[in-house]
Amino acid sequence: MTLFQSSPVRRVLCLPGSLRRHSWNRRLLHAAVAQAPAGLQLELCDALAAVPLFDEDLESHDPAGPPGVQALRAAAAAADGLIIATPEYNQAIPGVLKNALDWLSRESPAGEVLAGKPVAVLGASSGPWGTRLAQASLRQVLHTCGALVMPAPSLFVARAAERFDAQGWLTDTATLQSLQSFLLAFDSWMERLTAPAMDATSALIG
Template sequence: MIALPLAPVRRVLCLAGSLRRDSWNRRLLHAAIDQAPSTLALTVYTDLAAVPLFDEDLEQHDPAGPAGVQALRAALVAADGLVIATPEYNHSLPGVLKNALDWLSRESPLGEVLVDKPVAVLGASAGPWGTRLAQASLRQVLHTCGALVMPTPTLFMANAAAHFDGHGTLIDDAGAQALQRFTRAFEQWIGRMAPATAEASIRRHG
């Protein structure tokens, strides 16, 4: 019997756009980990609070940026893709998330790490809109930064409290199926974008 080659495991960094430990979007990312195919390894980044407010004076002091920025950049460079789960604050994306993207968009010793990076966007909210406006704002920022944003499927989780139990576990079958479709589509998106990603890596490392 001829052994078939194993599908590569894609490494995906996950960012929750809220610093709250038990935020709906952090819970959504952990649910995505449970629903993702075995060939997609999702890891939730837990140190976003260490990224300081963007300040060009800090860049002039050290082109690599502060330690919190360096750690986030390194985590993104090591990943094949990025998934961002955003809340919606005042009809837009949170400041902490925009701040992180502003840092990641800058030239650094690791290059412009968002350029040609496959990215997928989703979000959960306690209200009825499911972060639609925040996701639109986030997509605009990511496109401007040169990221390769997956256009579909979209995932807008409204009334998040109805989808999780008191321990933060997803209890909604429809939500689980939506996350399965979302993560499988992102795995395919990473594969489709692989040539551009490889070219960007070559540019970074020369």
């Protein structure tokens, strides 16, 4: 008898780098959730507002960190991968996003959740460049933290006001197609990274 195993569904935590309720990057991630391929289960995370400024005094008081940090760390640790959508503030990533990554990069009872974690980076901006510099800055931070950042494709959504409708939904056909390709590529990236472990497990079973 042949046993057929369905492909596992990968859980992906989507992290907007802006606190603004109707930010372009939060809207871009909402579109990603709606466009997710069958193999991905995307979940939007709105935990950054509860994360205090990084302070080693807080860390020394409780190695697990304050409650907001614990919640973010648990959500990131439980996910198979992360998608981070960053705005661009003064040619770099927002302080609130950098602060969250600083917390996630620290050793804790839950371990280093960014080390070895598959991550994809994208971004949207009302300007003509689509967060190119911010994404480069974010990639550098993530590489330093040991994350496994998808090298390509890139997605820079420029002139975001022209891409979304009045209700905040992504309606630009070319951008939707690029987003779908981006998500499929990330699914393949995570599969590629987990393939060696799966092959080793199959060898042991066989």
